[in-house]
Amino acid sequence: MTRPTTLLWLALLALLARPVQAALNVLACEPEWGALVTELAGDQARLTVATTARQDPHHIEARPSLIARAGTADLVVCAGAELEAGWLPLLQRESGNGRIQSGQPGYFEAAQHARVLERAAVADRALGDLHLAGNPHLHLDPRNLLRVSEPLAQRLAELDPANAARYRDRQRDFAARMGAAITRWEQRAAPLKGLPVVVQHKSWSYLVDWLGLKVVADLEPKPGIDPSAAWLGQVLETLKAQPARLVLRTAYQSPRASEWIAARAGLRAVELPYTVGGSAAAKDLFGLFDDTLARLLEAAK
Amino acid sequence: MPAGEHEHGARGFNLDHTELVLSANVDPYFRGLVNVAYADDETSVEEAWFQTLGLGRGVTLKGGRFLSGVGYQNEQHPHAWDFADNNLMYGVLFGENLRQDGLQLKWLVPAQSFVELGVEVARGQAFPGSAAGGDRNGAGTWAAFAHVGDDIGSSHGWRAGLSWVQARPRDRAGVVEDLNDVEAATAFSGRSRTWIADFVWKWAPEGNSRERSFKFQAEYFRRSESGELACADNSASGGACGDVRDAYRARQSGWYAQAVYGFAPRWRTGLRFDRLDAGSVDLGANAGFLPASAFRPGRTSLMLDYSPSEFSRFRLQLARDKSMQGSPDNRVTLQYIHSLGSHGAHRF
Known part of the structure; x- marks a missing residue:
């Protein structure tokens, strides 16, 4: 009778003393x-x-x-x-x-x-x-x-x-x-240098800075303020004087504003992963930039 | 409704009240918050408290004047309400919120899901307590609450809770119309116990509430009070009361349920139902002077709001109000809420 009880106690002790996997x-x-x-x-x-x-x-x-x-x-x-x-x-x-x-x-x-x-x-x-x-x-x-x-x-x-x-x-x-x-x-992205783009929110400032893209307009009238019809009209005017090639958005933003402007100003709307998990290919930090560059290069062709 | 609370909804233009909030970490050990509400003829300290930051093990201690952790809506200031006015339940329970001058001890249970337990002891000078209600140590209200919650997938989040408030009012003042339809001043001494059950469920596609979102919120209460009720002599003005003090026992309940749907960026619409049940009242000897109403107040409210940004909001609200016996009321409210300064907190 004592044996099973002892075993049970030992098992319990082992459970308590189990080295924690994640520190x-x-x-x-x-x-x-x-x-x-x-x-x-x-x-x-x-x-x-x-x-x-x-x-x-x-x-x-x-x-x-x-x-x-x-x-x-x-x-x-x-x-x-x-x-x-x-x-x-x-x-x-x-x-x-x-x-x-x-x-x-x-x-x-x-x-x-x-x-x-x-x-x-x-x-x-x-x-x-x-x-x-x-x-x-x-x-x-x-x-x-x-x-x-x-x-x-x-x-x-x-x-x-x-x-x-x-x-x-x-x-x-x-x-x-x-x-x-x-x-x-950086080698792969060399052709993107100076590429004129439209952004939606300041989400892209660092990418733009790193790759040397040129921001012509922002779909947000002010940071954090959603695009309005009046503002999009103004952006359209800006784009007549300064044409851009792409309009960039994240996976969490509504495609409505960028598709609207893309259709009227003859741009290509591109959804970039923005962060890990933002696209099927952006599985980790390396995949994030691989996919971002692939999408930019494809759209800028 | 307890005397002396904010009255929302006077007819015509009116500046309801203006809150000034200061909050910051006091030092590495404490965080502090002061919320002062200004209205034309009054200034009231809504909150002024400290909260510990570093006790560890999920324990926090809050002291000062704070909004009690009971229920769900209690910790929200009027600017955070989804409707222009308070629900009838909180109105009848606490006036606006249960505000405590005392201590709160809260413990977040270390678990995968959210489990929070809290106890409070406070002076209890306001309804359901009374200024003279404290015991030898100045404690007149005790409260305890438990909340649990979690996510379901990335699109749903919920929280549910059960709370208990006990107060020992002494000569708590009230005003009622007696059987002669004359105003009578009452004083209640005894014990007041309240149970509150609350539930909140929020949905947004993949947790992104920018385009569409949904929120359901409901709370239910039961309150039982027993003790002595006195009705001050008002026979001089034709009233029925003659300074009789006798046993009093009452049991009330009520609930509200509301749903708010964000159907487009910046736009939300919401529907709220309020119901109260006067339940059973045993007035003792006072039954000869005071009415024991079986009236069941109710209200239905519909709102639409538009938020140009996170910091401003305009709201239109329509209400069919049957909260006063014999005088149903239709009410239209147009409201604005602006917040200036530092970024407010996104509470669940």
């Missing part, structure tokens, strides 16, 4: 930062991504599920620059999780380690929903991913010192692959 619970605000965490941590991190490529990261609600994820997170990785201003502060305080508060090691903001464009000089909402800290869509310049990867790997190592060497090695490997890919992409 860190990571909550990434956007898919691009989730993908970077995967590159650096692999299965050392149990990753949850708060948003998908089909969602506008500005307009997320602090859903109960997200509060629950924030509650158990060891590390939160976000774009920063006020992109998550409407919901992340709520997650931080409703979670009651001291580790992920701003200023703690468990809170990582990519914008603090990247080259940030378009910092606003004046805080005036008449100019739209401006981010004083700059444009937060910074992952679309892959050189920013390189810049962010090193401090992020350091942060992972700080929170999980037992695996520090592993994060460092994975970061070196990622940097080597990303560096080579950037050279390859």
Whole structure:
């Protein structure tokens, strides 16, 4: 009789003492930062991504599920620059999780380690929903991913010192692959230099800056303000004087405005993945840029 | 309705009230918020609290004056309501919201799904409590709540909860019309207990509410009060009351349910049903002076709103109001809500 009981106790003990597979619970605000965490941590991190490529990261609600994820997170990785201003502060305080508060090691903001464009000089909402800290869509310049990867790997190592060497090695490997890919992409994208485009929201500023595209017009009259019929009429006028070739939008934006302008101004409307998961081919950060360039080159033919 | 609350809906143009909100992290340990509401003849501190940031293990402590965590709508200020006026249920329960001067301890259970438990102890000077209601330690209202919630796929999110509020009012003032149709001042002392069940469900295609979205929200309450009711002598003005104090027992219930559909970018429409049930009232000896109404107030509201941006909103609301006995009312409200300054929070 004692034997089965002993066995049961041993089994229970084994269950309790079972080495935890993932060392860190990571909550990434956007898919691009989730993908970077995967590159650096692999299965050392149990990753949850708060948003998908089909969602506008500005307009997320602090859903109960997200509060629950924030509650158990060891590390939160976000774009920063006020992109998550409407919901992340709520997650931080409703979670009651001291580790992920701003200023703690468990809170990582990519914008603090990247080259940030378009910092606003004046805080005036008449100019739209401006981010004083700059444009937060910074992952679309892959050189920013390189810049962010090193401090992020350091942060992972700080929170999980037992695996520090592993994060460092994975970061070196990622940097080597990303560096080579950037050279390859820049060569491939050479014909796109100076290509005149119309954008919808400032989502594309970093891509435009990196590839040397030329923005002729924005479908949003002001950042964060939806295109209106009157404004689209004005854009049409602008395009008569300064023709463009493509109009770019993300997977989470309605195709209506860009299709409308494309039909009238003789442009091609292109939906780019914008982030990981935004198209079937954008499975990871490398696929994101492979697919983005393929779509741009195809449309610019 | 308890005395002294905001009155929404005077006829003609009116500036309802203006809220000034300051909120920031005080230091690495606390976050603070102050919300002051200004109206022409009054300034009221709606909220002024601190909340801990770093207790850890999912525990937060809030202290000061805050909106209680009970129910769903209670933590929303009027500018965040989906309709121009309050639902009848919250009106009858708390006036506007249950505002607590006290402490709140909340625990987010470390789990895959959202499970939140909270308890509150407060002075309870406002309805359903009363200024004189506190015990030796100044506690007059206790509340407890539990909320659970999660996502279903990427398109659906929900939250449900159960809450309990107990108050011990002493000489809580009320005004009723007695059997002679004369205004009578009443004072209630005893125990007030309220249960609230709440449910919210939101839908947006793939979680992207830009083009289309849907929100369903419903809450139900039961309140039982027992103690003593006194009816002040108003015989001088022809009233029926003559300073009688006797046992009082009442049980009421009610609910509201509302749905809001975002059918195009910037545009939303919504429908709300309100029902209250006067339930059973045992007035004791006061039954000879005060009416025991079996009236069941109700209201149906239809709204349409347009938001030029995240920071501004215009709303048209039509309501068929049967909340006052014998005088059904049709009401049209045109409302604007603007928010200035720092980015507001996107609560679920």
